[in-house]
Amino acid sequence: MEEEKIVGYVTAFLKKKGFTQTEKIFQEEFQHNKSCSSLEADIGNHLLAFSQLETGPARFHDGYSKLRTWTYSSLDLYKHELLRVLYPVFIHCFMDLVAKGHLQEARNFFNTFREDHEMMHLRDLQKLEGVLSPAHLQEMEFAHSLRQSKFNIKICEYSNELLLQHLHSTQSTTILGIINEHINFQVTPGQPSLISDDPEAVTLTGSSQEAANQINQKEIHWGLLEDSLEERLEKSGAFLSDSEKGEGEAKEGENDETKKRSSEGGKQGASAKKVKKDKGGSATGKSAKPEANNIPAAPRVKPELALPVMPTEVEQSILEDLRNRVQLSNVALPSVSFYTFINTHNGLSCSSISHDGSLIAGGFSDSSLKVWDMAQLGQQPASSLLQGENDTSQNEQLLGQGGGKRQYTLFQGHSGPVYAASFSPVGDFILSSSADSTIRLWSTKLNANLVCYKGHNYPVWDVQFSPVGHYFASCSHDRTARIWSMDRIQPLRIMAGHLSDVDCVQWHANCNYIATGSSDKTVRLWDVQSGECVRVFVGHRGMILSLAMSPDGRCMASGDEDGTIMMWDLSSGRCLTPLIGHTSCVWSLGFSSEGSILASGSADCTVKLWDVNSSTKVSRIEEKGGNANRLRSLKTLPTKSTPVYSLRFSRRNLLFAAGALAKSG
């Protein structure tokens, strides 16, 4: 009788500590020799005493506060590394207390030590604060994922030893248990790292760390598409400049430089290059290129999607735009044209600008989508004559409905706030996504709704046309992103993997990948063809609100609700530099057409221009020298009191920005 009790205790203890293997073996051994009991009884008593000693809820509090005081009094050299351990221990102590039902103690514990972590983890704390019963732990996704996964902490050898020694010497088995169970130390030899705010020092991934590492090991082909318009333009340009040899030579000098850079870039994404060699098609494409080609960076890749054919006149106009493009750099800043929405009555929830800047769409919380044609605004009377017959009749209809003369085209069809709108590259279609979980396709030529795409189960937060049109991506509160084509009402791919809402989506320049930003504070890159996640970018501290891909396909920028922008290297999956300057949500990001300038629009009523080239260079130096450096902000353009909702560089490098005037005060 007594024996069974003890066995019960032992198994309970093992279960509690998560030693499942040991438990199994123990059970087996127990079955084998039930005979020798006198010794076990002794151990059993010991264990019994031990567990009684340990069960009090106070031990978490004591253990943690001991560890905390020890950490704060440790040597400065190792302090910042040891401090990283505190947060995981803190939240797991809290959750253990809750799980055991000591709610009052859990609340006290949380409030006592909350301040230590508020700066770094405010949002997580806010989420956890509401957990008040064991059932909540099971129910809440965030707590669940914390329980399931392990923290990865980078720590140097010596700090690790110090920590373990301390824990053993003070016999704080509770804390030791937590650390063993939930923290995965990545011990690095040598001195502790100098950068105290290394964003990757403490990471938490949904699955285990190995899986995340594996994900980021996959190759991606971030090169641009073969036979793109830019390339064709350069070819024709080379034709033209044949006569002027001198100029051509100068150009070649430049090319050498760019080639060097490209080889460097190649080294960075070594894995990417390997695969290129394997793939015969792309390799031949590369070798076949003329020497005078100005395109640096990655080898060209083939599209994985069947791309639509562009009408020749559209192609011509794009080529014309490319020829007239203004060259921007850190000394030649762009002109910014600002569209201000007035009298929105707090109802504007998104805006979008077409690629040439002539059309502005605004999505409203009253389910309407309104499109302004800026080319017509200046010349109201003449416009009706210029428009096609079909157009005018439609317009008249609309005017009849509205009563007065309306300056915009009203699209009605949604039954919930319109959260995003996106123009097709040519500007003849608009997509809008709404809280009614549908996406609608509208024609700007016919002023009518063409298709309603139903598939998402929850509000669709964002929708984006691909750079070539026809395909589009959407993302939703249902934690998925989906790829669609215009001609099918079912999605082509569903990307699932984010742990929370997918808030924004963006296409890669070569259309083979999409990036998604989520409320789980990660950005993921997905392969469109396979639907697999190929990169996870960890580092943001708030929900991701905006994404932008550089035109050369190498970098990505993401902005979060705290105003931080992060520049990522796609091939390595690492953050190049955080861009700090905005004080509120970054609603919109945009790269200039040749990729030298990043523009960001924020709720703090400013447009900021950032130097991209210096940032990537700096990061390279940083990699070598190991010194943290910040990307340069070129210019801050404050608006009077208009939060900037959207940004777009036109093909000629004119920057368009839009926002709704907020009443001051």
Next chain:
Amino acid sequence: MSIVPNETIQVIAESIGINNLSPDVALAVAPDVEYFMRQIMQEAIKCMRHSRRTTLTADDVDAALNLKNVEPIYGFASGGPLRFKRAVGHRDLFYIEDKDVDLNDVIEASLPKAPLDTAITCHWLAIEGVQPAIPENAPVEVISAPADAKKLEQKEDNLPVDIKLPVKHVLSRELQLYFDKVAELTLSESDSVLFKEALVSLATDSGLHPLVPYFTCFIADEVSRGLNNFPLLFALMRVVSSLLQNPHIHIEPYLHQLMPSVVTCLVAKRLGSRLADNHWELRDFTANLVASICKRFGPVYGNLQSRLTKTLLNAFLDPKKAMTQHYGAIQGLGALGPNVVRLLLLPNLETYMRLLEPEMLLEKQKNEMKRHEAWRVYGALLRAAGQCIYDRLKIFPTFPSPPHHTVWKTNAKVLTSARKRKASTEQLEQQPPLKKAAADGESRAVIMNSSPVHKQGEAVIPASSVDDSIIGSSSSAQMKNETTLDVQVRNNRGDTQALNTSAALAQVWKDELNSGRMLVSLFELFGEGILSFIRAPEMYMFL
């Protein structure tokens, strides 16, 4: 444990018809309520972000409830964030104000205007990286001179000479037209409605910053040229005042250019050529202007106020200056605040009054014009001193006078005044040879009679019309009496103070006494005129 108290749960349960909810159930439900509330608020924040807003509204909460498949709470829809009011008497109880609406008002009210339709305006936020100074843009902080021009110069000729290139200042065509138009209006049509519009525009438009140097130059030029042109001067001062009001303009760097013209309009000997010109009004206006400048830029410009007061005081103390100049100086000092008056004006009051008095009397000053001016100055002085004493007395009621206290105070006051009177009589009797000017017995008798009357019976005697500067022989005669009396009272005061200190009265008393003394001396100088500046309770206290 949870932030939702059990009582709340019980109240809500009752409101939906569960009357016998046991406390245990409430205790168990409370954590769940908090958990779901937090969850809903988190979803609401997501909806807020996706609506591109940074303020949470009731709509967001509704949308979040919708996401959770819960019926939204009706009745809280609003265009903007809800404004909560704090309940009186409770520290952390808030409510949304719900006004009673009279149906009749609603029925009778005219139809509300249709809300304006959404529209888009377009402007250049930047041209090649530079923000143009247009009203649509936020005001440019500082117009910086091109710095690279100088460097280039030095590189080229390597001379140590620092050549200052003329700063290229680009003024847009629109701004030039604007400036020309405003200048023209100021010069010729300062009465027109258009000019008033222009003043409003000057006071509100952003983007006018590039014009500020031009306006300062224009004002300085025209003031020095047009001292005889009264309407012009007034118009110019109005322009200055509008420019000062404009929140988008940094006028500080140009103050040193503006101030001389403004001060000129305050203390010039003649403003305008005709008799009909109401230059007093201009001086008053300018005095207020000067005071507002001092208030706004005083902290930034260290010596602004000291320089200004020095100028004004010099004008005031110079007996050779015209009465108009004195008037301007007094008005200027008066506008600078009671402290300035107390420190600078009051100590000189007595001597000045001696100068002023003969000018005001019919017998001594035959020139009507001059006499009028003197009375004007007298009025200004009276006002300045009155404001000063008013301010001084305002400080007092720091004791929230409980009744017995006041009684005690008034008693004491009566005591002191009685003592004062006694002392004065004693003094007069004891040392008659010391009195020089007012030694003759006749006047002493008058004084002895008049002083108690004045001290007790002011409330009865209607305040004479000194304010209105109507020349009345009676009041001036009274004036004369009082000034002569002043000399004596001063002596007496010395005594009373000695008495007081010997009586070892508290520090508070001394302070009170100081102002009391000030009041007395002012009263002696101005008569009842000063009393209109004193509030009733204080007056009661001091009489």
